[in-house]
Amino acid sequence: MPDSLFTDLLRDTEQLRWDPTDQVRKRGRRRTRRTRIAALAGVVAMVVVVTGAVALAGGRDGAPTPIMPATGSPTPTPAPSATPNPQASPAPSTTPVAPPSSPPSTSGRPPTGSTNPAIPAAAMLRLSDLPAGFTMTEGDVDGDWSLESVSIYCRDAPSWTSRGALTQRTVSFDSPTDSVIQRVVRYSGGNAARAMDGVRAAFTDCVPHRESSSLSVLADGLGAGDESLLVGSDIEGVRSRWLVVRQGDLVAQVTLDMDTTPAEARQRARPVAQRLCAGTDAC
Template identity: 55%
Template sequence: MPDPIFSDLYRDTEHLVWAPTEQVRRRGRQRTRRTQIAAGLAAVVAVGLVASGVALVRPDAAPPPVPPATVVPTPPTPAPTPSSTPSAEPSESGTPTPSRTTGRPAGTTGGGSTSRAPSRTIPAAAMLQLADLPTGFTMSTGKVDGDWSLEFMASLCVNESPTLADGEIATRSVAFNSPSDWIVQRVTRHSGTSATTVMKNLRTLVKGCEMEQPGDSLSIMAESLGGDDGVLVGSDVGGRPGRWLVVRQGDLVAQLRLDSQTTPTEARRTARSVVNRLCAGTDTC
């Protein structure tokens, strides 16, 4: 007796029309290709989402945890800087009055540090100008030749003389000519307090000089002529007089060869003009 399961199967399939074998194979190949294309598209979409940083989540999924807040350190408050208001100096009445140099320290006599970085040049404005001299002079700039300086006079001393170039970092010269006179000025800048040392060496040179020839002399004729320090030096070599004015203002030292008959009073007036010009190259005025 046939098994009831096979009897039912025969009954259900007795009148079925089966598709040809080739058609069945073709449909199978089409289904396989659709499956492969769908899988490829899914892979492309997944790669695009990852590259763009988009995450797919279920609608009912809990949102990702919020990262803890990052504490950004507060930068330290900068220390207050000195204001550029004028410094005050006590007046004779006891009430402070502004100094001449706005935003800069008042003048010092030591040639020390100032409010701006030390310069290694000397501006032309720090030199004497034609307006400072009597009429009839002309100006020539650049290197000034000739044995006119006190350093040359030191070569006439039999004993060793101290240097006048201690700490020198810059120099500038100018000469003025007239039909009857010749004035030469050289301004040097010195590092630190070397300008003060130069003035000390100047006095040592003059006072300690032992001239080669009897009757020749080198002497200090006047002091405190202007600026932080001012000295008039006189000489008599072979019966011919000479005059040099040396003035210090801050870290600048000006040496001038003047007319051989210049008096201390005349040298003082010239020193005032020299100092006024030097103030264009130093903060100590």
């Protein structure tokens, strides 16, 4: 006797009309295609949201980062064995060891050959080194005040001033009746001594374009620093004086009054040399 389940199934399906096989296959392919399209649309929407958030976080001009397709599943890292090996030596300690601390510096001046060529403020003249009534200003000073400015009046302009120069610092002092400008330059190697020789050569060998102009070394060896000079120029009736002092790898040039004598320059050179010791260990 037929099973009741099959009898019920035959009764329910006896009047059904079955579609041809090719139509059933087409409907199946359409359903599969719609499923894939829906899934792709969801991925695209997620990419738009993520890249939009990245653009907002990076600013109005932020460009979305392209998402590269995966090239394969990541390889799992094997877990280490939990069974201890009695023959193995103990693992070294992973506690970091702090490097030995350097001894504290006992001086504010950089050592010879230091990687930091900066010139400290203590190496410059201060208000206490000048008569009362001056004010001080830090920073470069415009105008034709330096030794280099007079080289244009020579037929053969020297180029000694910038050879081996690493860095410089400038300070100016002003009073109602006077002005003093100091520039200190740090040189590499033996270029500081060569710069001093260049000053001597420029103010001794200069051949002016006009006979009414002249450059000269007014005093050499003022008893301050490693070397010290007083040089002057007379350019068509306009006189200028400079004090030049070297201490180690530092060379200072200081503008002086146009009537400064060698004796007065000697007095002015001493505080300049003493201040330079704060910027070099050559003292």
